[in-house]
Structure formats: structure tokens, C-alpha cells
Amino acid sequence: MKLTGSQIVMEVLLEQGVDTVFGYPGGTALNVYDSLYDYSKKITHYITAHEQGAAHAADGYARSTGKTGVVFSTSGPGATNLVTGIATAYMDSVPLIAITCNVSDNMIGRDSFQEVSITGVTLPITKHNYFVNRIDDLADALRNAFRIANEGRKGPVLVDITKDVTAMKYDFEPRTPLPLSPNPKFNEKDIEEIADIINISKRPVVYFGGGVVSSGAQDELLELLNKADIPATYTMMAAGVIDYENPKNLGLIGMHGTVAANKTVDEADLVIALGTRFSDRVALNPNRFAHKAAIIQVDIDASEINKNVNINYSVIGDVREVLKALLPHVKATKHTEWIDQVTAYQKTVRVDMPGAKLRPKEIIDTICDNTDKETIYCTDAGQHQMWAAQYVKHHNMHRFITSGGLGTMGFGYGAAIGAQIANPDKRVIHITGDGSFHMNMNEACTAVTYNLPIITVIFDNRVLGMVYQWQTVFYNKHYSQTILNRKTDYAKVAEGFGLKGYDCSTLEEFEAAFKEALTINGPVWINCHIDKEERVLPMIPNGGTIDNMIVD
Missing domain, CATH: 3.40.50.970 (Thiamin diphosphate (ThDP)-binding fold, Pyr/PP domains)
Incomplete structure (x- = not known):
């Protein structure tokens, strides 16, 4: 035709x-x-x-x-x-x-x-x-x-x-979709070799990224962790693959990762890297990263092998397919001494300004405690992004949507709109900062036009928080162009767009606003006034190691 x-x-x-x-x-x-x-x-x-x-x-x-x-x-x-x-x-x-x-x-x-x-x-x-x-x-x-x-x-x-x-x-002649090219074929001998390495390891840890999500390898990963009794850490792209309550879950790795995750990788004798690329926000000092460990890397992209960190063993292939082939060769075992050691690495880090009336962790805890496990969280880039990655009670894949590699300020509202349209039966929470939100807050008109019940929570500290934090720690408090002090009245702007807006300075005000927001059939903004001196901790400086971690 x-x-x-x-x-x-x-x-x-x-x-x-x-x-x-x-x-x-x-x-x-x-x-x-x-x-x-x-x-x-x-x-x-x-x-x-x-x-x-x-x-x-x-x-x-x-x-x-x-x-x-x-x-x-x-x-x-x-x-x-x-x-x-x-x-x-x-x-x-x-x-x-x-x-x-x-x-x-x-x-x-x-x-x-x-x-x-x-x-x-x-x-x-x-x-x-x-x-x-x-x-x-x-x-x-x-x-x-x-x-x-x-x-x-x-x-x-x-x-x-x-x-x-x-x-x-x-x-025009209609056709069915073209078949995808087959995934790279891996050698069975390579699978057996890395299985042998896993089986003799005394201090193994799995470090995984977005490739696990892309390949749908959640079940296979959990089977490996349980069968071989291995703790695991992850990048932002893989938040939710392991339930936050899972005892094998060490939390986020890297610059703003947990003490337990970074310390475990530093002390491990084997790191099993699955669908992840050793970015500079994880391997901050490539020459010292996992320096006591042999490293196995599984990735579908051959260009990622040995790109950022020197690898001892590699398999090029789809993570799920590789894990399916690997699991029969991995022996069921217990690493009781290692797990006890890792558990001891868990350390409480001060995360909030003393005396603050509204703290980032309390805001996120309130959100999680009043929503279900299917809730989708979308963020922009900055301090709020890292707080969300650290504190959201992650349960499932495809539920934490953030710009990891590019770190795009202004990403969150558009992403939340797409996620809400795709998942009309799920709650979508957009977590942002005042710096990021000013970039694309115009998408409020889209949320209003299509009556999308997205709840936007703004961490308003009136500074460009992450850059301000770096200027405080590393640049002698030279706050060049990071103190915004914008006079935006988010509640009034929200009204102008045709949505409901709230302004909160205390936890009690936020709790009341959020519970009311959950009952509204349409988009909502909740502005939260937080202290500009709030920090994302822990923090390892660029080029640093666990020895340089700032925890207070």
C-alpha cells in the first residue's frame, strides 16, 4: 500500500x-x-x-x-x-x-x-x-x-x-520487529574458571550496576548471594535490585556510599563486578580500588573491560545469561567470619545538622513510611539525589529513576511525568533541589494538563548544595555563585500553574502536607526549608580512598 x-x-x-x-x-x-x-x-x-x-x-x-x-x-x-x-x-x-x-x-x-x-x-x-x-x-x-x-x-x-x-x-509493507542480534557468546571454560575463583574466595563481595537491571538478572543475582553467602553493594543505577532490608545489602558504593560498602570492597579478596563500569564516582582512585582483591568483571560491552580498573578475569556477555551459566558451578557455602566482619563495618554517620527543624533523612523517611513498595522515585542531580539514593527504602527494580552518568539537573520532573504516564496505578514522587527545580519547573504545566498526581518534594536550601558543600570542604569557603537566595514562593507559583503547593519549615508541617498531598488527584509541590549547611555524608574526595572518607 x-x-x-x-x-x-x-x-x-x-x-x-x-x-x-x-x-x-x-x-x-x-x-x-x-x-x-x-x-x-x-x-x-x-x-x-x-x-x-x-x-x-x-x-x-x-x-x-x-x-x-x-x-x-x-x-x-x-x-x-x-x-x-x-x-x-x-x-x-x-x-x-x-x-x-x-x-x-x-x-x-x-x-x-x-x-x-x-x-x-x-x-x-x-x-x-x-x-x-x-x-x-x-x-x-x-x-x-x-x-x-x-x-x-x-x-x-x-x-x-x-x-x-x-x-x-x-x-509500504508491514513487517514484524527485527530480531535482536544475539548477545556475545562466552566460553564455558571461562565460566568454570570464575566459579572456581568464587568457590575458594574467603572474602568475596558483589558490586553491581545498571546492567543487572537491563538484563533482568535480579533473581539470578539474589540466588548467587544466597547460595555463596556473599554481601553486595551497588551503584545508583541498580538501587532497588536488593531490598533495603536484605542483610546482604551493604548499600551504595563510591563517593557517597556507605562505610560498610566501601570498607568491604577495600578488604575483600574477590570483587565480582556485574553490569557496572567502575566509574570515577566509584573507583575514585583506580590504582587503589579493591587493591587486596582479584576482580571479576561481567559486562555485555567489551569496551568496558579494563577501561577504568585493571581486571583479573572477565566475561563478555549478558549478566543474566552469565549468572545462569555460573550458578550450577558455584558451591553452596557460608562465609560466617567474613559476614561478621562486614557487619561490624556498619557505622552510624551523622547525617543532619544538629538542632535543624527539618532534616533530609526525616523527610525521606516520612515519604517512604507513608507510601507502598511500588512507589517510583525520580530525582534531579545534587545533594537531594544522593540523600534519596542513601535513604529511600528501595524495594524493587525500575523504581529509582535518576541521572547517574551525566548528572543532569532538570531531569527529574520530565522523568517523573514519563514514569507516571507509564504507570498510572503507581505513586510517583519527584525529589528535587531548588537549584535543579528552577531549571525545568515549567513542566508543571504538563503535569497539570494531564492531571498527573506527581508529588514534588523540594529540598530548598537556597544554595547550589553539592557545589556549596565542595566549596566549604575544599575551596576555603569561597562561595562563588552558589548562594542563590532566590525569593521564589513555590506555593504561589504552584497556584499560578494550577496545582496545589505547600511550604514547610518543620517536620510536623511536612508530615501534614505530605499526608494531604496523597489524597489530591493531581500534581502537588511541597517546598521544604532545610539548612544550607546540611551535608551528604559519608564522602570520599576525588582521587581518595576509604582512608580519606569524611564521615562528620
């Missing part, structure tokens, strides 16, 4: 099982949006306040479901406004399809109105991208985009389509 290019876009989306897209229309995208009008009963489009918010919403939709997020934009500034969202997804290995429309092919290269080579711009931050200026390439480019985004290490793919292609007609 003959269809226009814009109709082909819709048909391929349906082939891929897409029923939800986010975006913002514009001149070069008019044909696509005209076809979207005709497909509106099959594909629901959510318009955001800004294209960056749309990209983050598609990202949050993907992270909270395991599906592929899809975002539309027009050319020029519309496309470039997606860049931060695409880079965020790239750094955290999130499957995302960005479909942009460019000027017509005969106008390319002439500095035409709103012309940008978005494929050139996004080349370093996509798994692959396509420039489609021939209609006979369109369907295959879109189908391959979904395949590439989801096979191996997941990530974003961009498809840029010239406007004339969206108007042309072409013979």
Missing part, C-alpha cells in the same frame, strides 16, 4: 508496539503531526513545555517500564533541545528513539531557517543515528533504530527525516 513518509513513521511505531510518544511540534514536523492526528486512537502523544522535558519524559517512561521511549521534535532548536536528554539516556544505557524532522533535502547545507545537522551534533551521544533523505530508506532506518537501541548495551538512537520525505508516498 502507498503511504506518505509520515504515515510510514506511524505504521513502524505500531509495528514496534509503541502506543505512547512525547514531543513538541514545529514547522518541519508538520506532516508527521498531521498523520499523528489520524493515528491518535492508537498512539497517544504528550506535549511538554520544552523538548528537553519531552526527552526526559521518554527516558523516565523507558526506565520505569523496560520499554523503548520515543520522542518527537522539529528541526533546529527543537532538535538541539533534545541533546541533553539524549546524552542522559546514553550515559545510563536507556533505550530511546528520537525522531526529528529536518528541512527539505534541497535546502540542506544552505543555512536554511531552523536547519541544524542534528546527526552531526548527536554522533558522540547515540549508539547510532540516521539521516533519512530518501523515502525508500525510511522504514528500514526506523526499524533498525529500535533494534539497535535494544540489543547489547541499550542506548538512544536518533532518526532525522527531511520534510520532503515525510510528504512523499512510497509502497
